[in-house]
Amino acid sequence: MLFSSITFLYAFLPAVLLLYFAVPRKFKNFILLLVSLVFYGWGEPKYIIVMVASIIVGYITGLLAGSFRKNEKMGMAKLMVILSVVIDLGILIFFKYTNFFISNFNKLTGSTAKLLDIALPLGISFYTFQILSYTIDVYRGEVEPQKNIIDLAAYITLFPQLIAGPIVRYQTIEKQLKERKESTDLFASGVLRFVAGLGKKVLIANTVGEIYETLMAVPKDEATAAMYWLASFAFSFQIYFDFSGYSDMAIGLGRMFGFEFLENFRHPYTSKSITEFWRRWHISLSTWFKDYVYIPLGGNRCKKGRMFFNIFVVWLLTGFWHGAEWNFIIWGLYYFVILMIEKSFLLKVLEKLPKAVQHIYSLFLINLGWVIFANDSLPQLGRTLSRMFGFAGLSGWNKETTFYLLSYLAIFIIAAIGSTRLVKATRDKIVYWKYDKLYTVLTVIFILVVMTLATAGLASDSFNPFLYFRF
Numbered sequence: 001m002l003f004s005s006i007t008f009l010y011a012f013l014p015a016v017l018l019l020y021f022a023v024p025r026k027f028k029n030f031i032l033l034l035v036s037l038v039f040y041g042w043g044e045p046k047y048i049i050v051m052v053a054s055i056i057v058g059y060i061t062g063l064l065a066g067s068f069r070k071n072e073k074m075g076m077a078k079l080m081v082i083l084s085v086v087i088d089l090g091i092l093i094f095f096k097y098t099n100f101f102i103s104n105f106n107k108l109t110g111s112t113a114k115l116l117d118i119a120l121p122l123g124i125s126f127y128t129f130q131i132l133s134y135t136i137d138v139y140r141g142e143v144e145p146q147k148n149i150i151d152l153a154a155y156i157t158l159f160p161q162l163i164a165g166p167i168v169r170y171q172t173i174e175k176q177l178k179e180r181k182e183s184t185d186l187f188a189s190g191v192l193r194f195v196a197g198l199g200k201k202v203l204i205a206n207t208v209g210e211i212y213e214t215l216m217a218v219p220k221d222e223a224t225a226a227m228y229w230l231a232s233f234a235f236s237f238q239i240y241f242d243f244s245g246y247s248d249m250a251i252g253l254g255r256m257f258g259f260e261f262l263e264n265f266r267h268p269y270t271s272k273s274i275t276e277f278w279r280r281w282h283i284s285l286s287t288w289f290k291d292y293v294y295i296p297l298g299g300n301r302c303k304k305g306r307m308f309f310n311i312f313v314v315w316l317l318t319g320f321w322h323g324a325e326w327n328f329i330i331w332g333l334y335y336f337v338i339l340m341i342e343k344s345f346l347l348k349v350l351e352k353l354p355k356a357v358q359h360i361y362s363l364f365l366i367n368l369g370w371v372i373f374a375n376d377s378l379p380q381l382g383r384t385l386s387r388m389f390g391f392a393g394l395s396g397w398n399k400e401t402t403f404y405l406l407s408y409l410a411i412f413i414i415a416a417i418g419s420t421r422l423v424k425a426t427r428d429k430i431v432y433w434k435y436d437k438l439y440t441v442l443t444v445i446f447i448l449v450v451m452t453l454a455t456a457g458l459a460s461d462s463f464n465p466f467l468y469f470r471f
Contacts, residue, residue, distance in 0.1 A: 001042040002466060003194075003249045004201050006458050012039065013253075020257060021182075029154040029177060032257065036157035040122065047121035050091060055156050057087045058131035059149050062138045066145030069138070077139050084135040092128045095120055100324035123163040125321060127156055129288055134170040136292060143171045151177050160253035164246050164468040166264035166284035173259055180258035190255025192443060197248025199450040202457050204415055205241035206464055208234045211408050212374075220387075220394070226401045228388040230408070236370045237415040240269065242467045243282070269419040272358035273350055274338045274365055285321070289314045311343075312336055322373075327381055331372045338365060 001008050016035045023031055041048045061084035068077035099115045106113055134152070137143045146152040155177060161168050215231035247264040254261045268280035278286050297310040312333075319332020342350075350358050371388070375381035386392040417423070430439045458464065 001039055002464065003246065003253075004198060004454070004458060004464055004466075006455070009198075009455070009458075017256065029151050032159075033150055033154040033157055036154070036159040036162060039159040040157065040162060044119070044122055047119075047124075050095070050121050050124070051127060051157065052153075054088050054091055054128060054131055055149075055153050057084060058135055058156070059146070059152050061087075062135045062145045062152070063147065065135060065139045069141060081135050081139040085132060088128050088131050092124055094118075095124060097320075097324045126165050126167055127162060129167050129285075130156055130170070133167070133288065133292065137169070137171055143174055146170075146174075146177075158254075158259070160250040160257070160259075161261065164243070164250075164466060165282075166247050166250060166261055167288050168261055168284070172262055176259050182258040186255050186258065190252040192252070192447065193255065194249050194252030195447045195450050197245040197250075197252060198454050200241040200245030200248060200418070201466075202454040202464070203450070204411070204418060205238050205245055206457065207411050208241070208415055209238040209465065211411070212238055215404065218400075220392075222398075222400060223387065224395050224398050224401045225388055225390050226397050227404060228384060230401075230404060232367050232371050232374075232388065233412065234408070235374050236269075236367050237412070237419070239370060239373070239467055240265075240419055241415065242465075246466060246468065267419065267421050267424075269363065269366070270359070270421060271362045271366075272355060273342055273347060273362055274335065275342050275347060277362060277366060278335070278339070285318070289318060293317060308340055311339060315339070323376070325376045326378055327372055327376050330381075331369060334369055334372055 001012060003009075012035075016031075019035070020028060020031050037048060040051065061080045065077045065080035065084075068074070068080065095118055098118070102113050102115055105111060134143070134146075134155075138145045146155075155168075155170060155173060158168070212231050212234035215227050215234065218227055244265040251261045251263070262284065264282060264284050266280040266283070268277050271277035271280055294310055294314050297313060298306055299310060300307050302310070315332040315336035316329065317332070318335075319329045322328040322331070350361065353361075371384060372381060375384050383392070387394050390396065427439075430442070
């Protein structure tokens with residue numbers, strides 16, 4: 001079930017809110033678990049058993065690791081964590097990467113081994129990482145093991161963040177599971193955040209996503225290099241507004257139920273370097289790899305060569321986490337190379353350049369990264385890059401390119417403004433100057449307009465994918 005669907009907006013969510021606020025507090029986590037399983041099973045009920053199995057493994061190994069730690073049997077506690085990692089990662093690898101390995105084995109050896117008839121369970125990459133962070137944190141003594149399996153399962157399956165994140169650490173909401181306090185102000189801010197995310201997704205991401213599909217479908221004899229660049233800009237906007245819109249909706253929904261999730265995006269397209277970009281993009285994933293892979297490997301507290309190796313491992317895994325295709329691995333290694341160059345000397349050079357040059361540098365490399373990300377076969381990636389950079393015999397520009405540019409210019413400008421701090425800065429100024437009535441009126445108008453336009457768009461069965469659902 002998509003957040004951006006008529007069923008969710010006007011049936012599932014209202015029913016869940018009514019049920020949640022109608023029951024006594026001691027039953028609220030059970031209700032959240034129940035409705036989250038319904039939400040997850042709406043499209044793929046058979047994979048509920050996979051998620052439940054992972055939860056049970058996390059629950060048992062977490063309890064045992066905590067018990068062994070309490071009794072100072074750290075070797076046994078470590079064994080429990082290793083068991084959790086092996087089983088949960090094993091489940092993830094089986095569903096997500098088995099066919100990738102079989103396919104590449106066949107290509108290398110000429111074998112004809114059959115691919116398995118399995119689909120990727122929704123959200124498995126996200127909830128697996130949440131379970132692993134929980135068991136590892138129990139072993140480290142950073143959180144207490146959760147003895148109530150309902151509460152632990154409610155945390156892992158919490159439907160606002162179940163399918164596509166953000167990756168919520170147990171330590172972030174450990175106290176909230178038992179002591180959260182729902183309030184009118186928190187609920188209202190949640191509604192506003194959810195509607196803002198819905199607007200990002202339906203009104204901007206879906207629109208530029210259709211533009212991307214349209215431009216990529218132009219026949220080669222009619223296409224120009226500029227069209228492929230326009231398509232790349234469209235995809236860059238699509239993935240940002242799609243994913244950050246989902247994160248906004250998740251954070252907003254969390255607030256409606258009394259939870260405070262950490263931010264997942266901080267205007268990443270305003271970055272002045274790739275290093276800064278990865279501090280602002282998908283923050284929950286980058287911090288997960290930092291805390292559970294990079295630092296345990298030694299982080300930057302070692303010789304330069306070892307530090308580079310640690311970063312290489314992180315970015316290899318980051319690319320592979322996103323998908324079982326070579327383009328994702330290349331995408332991860334692409335960022336590894338750039339970050340190594342920046343760490344070695346380029347950051348110091350960039351600091352001496354005008355800010356405009358720093359932004360152009362960052363946006364060019366980010367956009368090129370999304371080209372790698374979007375083309376999930378190597379031949380397709382090669383064709384796209386050759387056409388963008390003038391190696392495929394295409395003209396640079398024609399009158400059709402002008403037509404497309406003028407047709408899409410307005411939404412590109414809206415997307416560009418929306419990806420900056422301008423909207424937030426304007427809102428903050430209204431709040432700072434205490435224009436309470438104006439802020440209230442503008443908020444109500446904003447919610448009504450976005451909900452009306454989004455509903456109209458969704459009712460027409462228009463283009464409505466969620467890019468990160470496949471991860």
